[in-house]
Every structure is written in structure tokens, then in C-alpha cells.
Amino acid sequence: MKRTRYTKFNGNFADGIGLDDLMEALSDFMLDSGFQDPLSRFQELNGEHTLDNLREALKQVMESGDFLDEEAQQQYDDMNEQQREQMLDDLVERMQSGDYIQQQAGEASDMQGKTDTGEIAQPAPPQGEARFHVTDKSMDFLSYKSLRHLLGGMGRSVSGRHDTNYEASGIESSGSTKPYEFGDVMNLDVNATLSSAMQREGLTLPLNVEYSDLIINQSEYQSSCATVVMLDCSHSMILYGEDRFTPAKRVAMALSHLIRTQFPGDSLHLVLFHDSAEELPIQQVARVKVGPYYTNTREGLRLARRILSRSNKDMKQIVMITDGKPSALTLDDGRIYRNAFGLDPMVIAETLEEVSRCKRANIVINTFMLAQDFALMQFVQKVSAMCKGKAYFTSPDKLGSYVLQDFMNRRMKTIH
Incomplete structure (x- = not known):
């Protein structure tokens, strides 16, 4: 006779740690934008995704006293150095086995400065240095956490689709009714239909219901939206003692998760603008860092307009997140004209001309400013007035609430 013997499971310490909780604790390290925050526990790691830095980040999480419960913390403290390394x-x-990270070999140092399409040039690591990259599964998890955190701060739930002022016959009732017309969905309002028949025939049996008595419930017309997030990755986004880029990345990730899960008919694209502009897959936004770049707003708007021109959605909008004055311009011959002081007359004139093209294409531009410069505020207000968009002057800690609240309010009107 076959027997099974049960014994106490003596798993190692690492098996008792939830990977989701661990990824959330490591999110600042995974989403590093190049900002050297003296208050960050990971500031000495320089945002480099090497396996040695990952081990050091894990060690700092374990020793922080905030991650482990009291019993687990005591077990960790009782370990010797060899046990901790294991x-x-x-x-x-x-x-790695849970597909949160994937190991990759170090690249040769002579690759430094090369750039692929849709990527920002980064210094290559020393040859042979073991590195890793964050997987799409991790990006999706961090996007979900960002969305949950931002919506929690707003006190709102995620529900519905894009509502407009238009109504049509359908299944979901909006509370209003209309006489039935040929071609409408037979979403019959029984009470209103019988009431109409009784007003005409009186209280008689059998009750004669005619075509003109039919009343149907109306549902709200719901439309789709194409959105381009324009993300400023110029150097000013991490200057002045404040990291403005990482919150912007979190917002883009949260917006991506919201659209994918709640508004499947929508589309979302990401455009980075700096000396020039480039489209980047939204899944890669967490890996992007800022660089020593100027702010070519006109090129970003031009690329966003081209992307939206390929869309057949009812609504088209640009969500621009920036903190700097337009300071660069792509000339006709491909050269980049730069003016570090910003608000150069030629740059402003060309940028506003591109805004006019967006207006003619029925594209709304909503701008979220992370600076309070007076001249910049005037420029943004002019852009908003031209495109009938909105301008928000906010701070990095409130950026997510502003962007998501604007998106959820869905106040744009569809013209048929």
C-alpha cells in the first residue's frame, strides 16, 4: 500500500517574499529617470540596471525596516553575511523565473552613444558587465500600481466609456425615452408604451397597442478617442532640485493601463520631444531617461499630428506634459536651431503655426505645465485658446490627478 509522509516545509527566506510587493518596493529604482535625489535610498546606484545594482537595491529594501514584518525582519537580522548573499x-x-526581469549580456563600450529608433541614447556599460532589463510583465504591473495610486488619490472609480451629449437607442438606459422609429433597437419602455395606449384607448381589455404607442429607452452615445501623450524629456525635467520626469512617466503608464482595460476602443501613443521628437512604444516609457536636450515643442506637435491623422477615432487629443519654454526648432534642411533662453521669436512663430495645423485637424491640445514661469504661462494659454484646449499649471505630486481627472471627465464634444 502506497503511503505519503507529510513533513514541515522548511523553505528558504526568499520563498516567503511576495514578488509583487517586492516590485512595488523597487519601483523607484526600476523607473529611475536620471535624477540624483539625495533623499532616495537608491541614489548611489545611478539608475544603472546591472545585476550588482539590483542586488544592492534588494539589500537596501530588506534593511529599510519598512518592507518586512517584525518576524521576517528578525530572521533577516539574524542571518550571517553568507546567508544574506544566498x-x-x-x-x-x-x-527572473517569474518573468519580472530578464538578464542580458553587457555591451561593448564602443557602442556608447548609438541610438536605435524610439530610444534615447544612454552610456553603454563596461564590456562584460552583467545587466538586466525590466520585462513587459513588470511594466504592466507598475502601470497598474500607478493607476491604482493615482485614482485612489482622486477618490474616483474606474468605470464607463467616453460619454458625449449624443444619445442613441441601445441596451444601457440613460433615463430618457423616445418614440420608436424604424431601425432603433427594441429597448422597449413597457410602462410608457402601455400608458400611451391606455391614454388613447382607455382602460379596456384586450388593450390595443399601436405602432405610435411604442416608446423605447435611450442609451448614451459613446465614442472613441485617439490620444497622444507628448512627454518632455529635456534636461530641465530633472533640474532645480526636483524630479519632474518620473511622475510624468508614471502618469503615462497609468493612462496606458486605464485605456487598455477600461476604454478598449481608444488608442494611445507616446511621443518624446527634446532636440527633436520620436514616437516610442508605450511599454518602453518606464525605461526612458532624460538627457542634455533642448525643448523642440514644434517637432513634438508635428509628429503627434501625423500620428493622429492616421486615426479614424471620433475624438483626437494631445496631452502635452512639459516644464520648459520652446527652445529648439528643426529647420527645413534637418539642422536643429537652438536658443537656450527660450521664447525665441522664430521658434514661437513656427510652434504656433503647428498649433494652428492641429486646430484645423480638429485636434485638442491639453497642456500640463510643471513650471510657473510667467512668459511660459502666457505661451501655454495662447496654445490652449487656439485649440480650445485646457492648460493646467500643476506640480509633480499632483500631475497624475490632474491628467486622469481631465481624461475621466471627458468633456470633449464629438461633431458628426
Whole structure:
């Protein structure tokens, strides 16, 4: 007779740590934008995704006193150095097997400065240095966490589709009714239909219901929207003692998750603008860092307009997140004209001309400003007035609430 013997499970310390909680604790390290925050526990790691830096980040999380519960923290404190190193190896292995990270070989140093399409040039690591990259699964998880955090601060739930002032016959009732017309969905309002028949025939049996008595419920007309998020990655986004770029990345990730899960008929594209502009897959936004770039707003708007021109959605909008004055311009011959002081008359004139093209294409531009410069505020207000969009002057800690609240309000009107 076959027997099964049960014994107490003596798993290692790493097996008891939830990877989702661990990824959330590492989010600042994973989403590093190049800002050297003296208050960040990961500031000495320089945002480099090497396996050694990952192990150091894990070690700092374990020693922070905020991640582990009291019993687990005591177990960690009682470990010797060798046991801790083994535990870190086990965690890295679990993260790889769980498809949260993927290891990649170091690139040769002569590749430094090269740029592929849709990427910002980054210094290459020393040859042979073991590195890793964050997987799409991790990006999706971090996007969900960003959305949950931002919506929690707003006190709103995620529901519905894009509502407009138009109504049509359908299944979901909006509370209003209309006489039935040929071609309408037979979403019959029984009470109103019988009441109409009784007003005409009186209280008689059998009750004669005629075509003119039919009353149907109306549902709200729902339309789709194409959105381009224009993200400023010029150097000013991490200057002046404040990281403005990482919150902007979190907002783009949250917006991506919201649209994918709640508004499947919508489309979302990401455009980075700096000396020039480029489209980037939204899944890669978390890996982007700022660079020593100027602010070519006109080129970003031009690329966003081209992307939206290919869309057949009812509504088209640009969500521009920036903190700097337009300071660069792509000339006809491909050269980049730069003026570090910003608000150059030629740059402004060409940028406003591109805004006019967006207006003629029925594209609304909503701008979220992370600076309070008076001249810049005047420029943004002029852009908003031209495109009948909105201008928000906010701070990095409130950026997410402003962007998502604007998106959820859905106040744009569809013209048929």
C-alpha cells in the first residue's frame, strides 16, 4: 500500500517574499529617470540596471525596516553575511523565473552613444558587465500600481466609456425615452408604451397597442478617442532640485493601463520631444531617461499630428506634459536651431503655426505645465485658446490627478 509522509516545509527566506510587493518596493529604482535625489535610498546606484545594482537595491529594501514584518525582519537580522548573499541570489533568480526581469549580456563600450529608433541614447556599460532589463510583465504591473495610486488619490472609480451629449437607442438606459422609429433597437419602455395606449384607448381589455404607442429607452452615445501623450524629456525635467520626469512617466503608464482595460476602443501613443521628437512604444516609457536636450515643442506637435491623422477615432487629443519654454526648432534642411533662453521669436512663430495645423485637424491640445514661469504661462494659454484646449499649471505630486481627472471627465464634444 502506497503511503505519503507529510513533513514541515522548511523553505528558504526568499520563498516567503511576495514578488509583487517586492516590485512595488523597487519601483523607484526600476523607473529611475536620471535624477540624483539625495533623499532616495537608491541614489548611489545611478539608475544603472546591472545585476550588482539590483542586488544592492534588494539589500537596501530588506534593511529599510519598512518592507518586512517584525518576524521576517528578525530572521533577516539574524542571518550571517553568507546567508544574506544566498538570499539575494535566490530573490534575483525568482524575479527572473517569474518573468519580472530578464538578464542580458553587457555591451561593448564602443557602442556608447548609438541610438536605435524610439530610444534615447544612454552610456553603454563596461564590456562584460552583467545587466538586466525590466520585462513587459513588470511594466504592466507598475502601470497598474500607478493607476491604482493615482485614482485612489482622486477618490474616483474606474468605470464607463467616453460619454458625449449624443444619445442613441441601445441596451444601457440613460433615463430618457423616445418614440420608436424604424431601425432603433427594441429597448422597449413597457410602462410608457402601455400608458400611451391606455391614454388613447382607455382602460379596456384586450388593450390595443399601436405602432405610435411604442416608446423605447435611450442609451448614451459613446465614442472613441485617439490620444497622444507628448512627454518632455529635456534636461530641465530633472533640474532645480526636483524630479519632474518620473511622475510624468508614471502618469503615462497609468493612462496606458486605464485605456487598455477600461476604454478598449481608444488608442494611445507616446511621443518624446527634446532636440527633436520620436514616437516610442508605450511599454518602453518606464525605461526612458532624460538627457542634455533642448525643448523642440514644434517637432513634438508635428509628429503627434501625423500620428493622429492616421486615426479614424471620433475624438483626437494631445496631452502635452512639459516644464520648459520652446527652445529648439528643426529647420527645413534637418539642422536643429537652438536658443537656450527660450521664447525665441522664430521658434514661437513656427510652434504656433503647428498649433494652428492641429486646430484645423480638429485636434485638442491639453497642456500640463510643471513650471510657473510667467512668459511660459502666457505661451501655454495662447496654445490652449487656439485649440480650445485646457492648460493646467500643476506640480509633480499632483500631475497624475490632474491628467486622469481631465481624461475621466471627458468633456470633449464629438461633431458628426
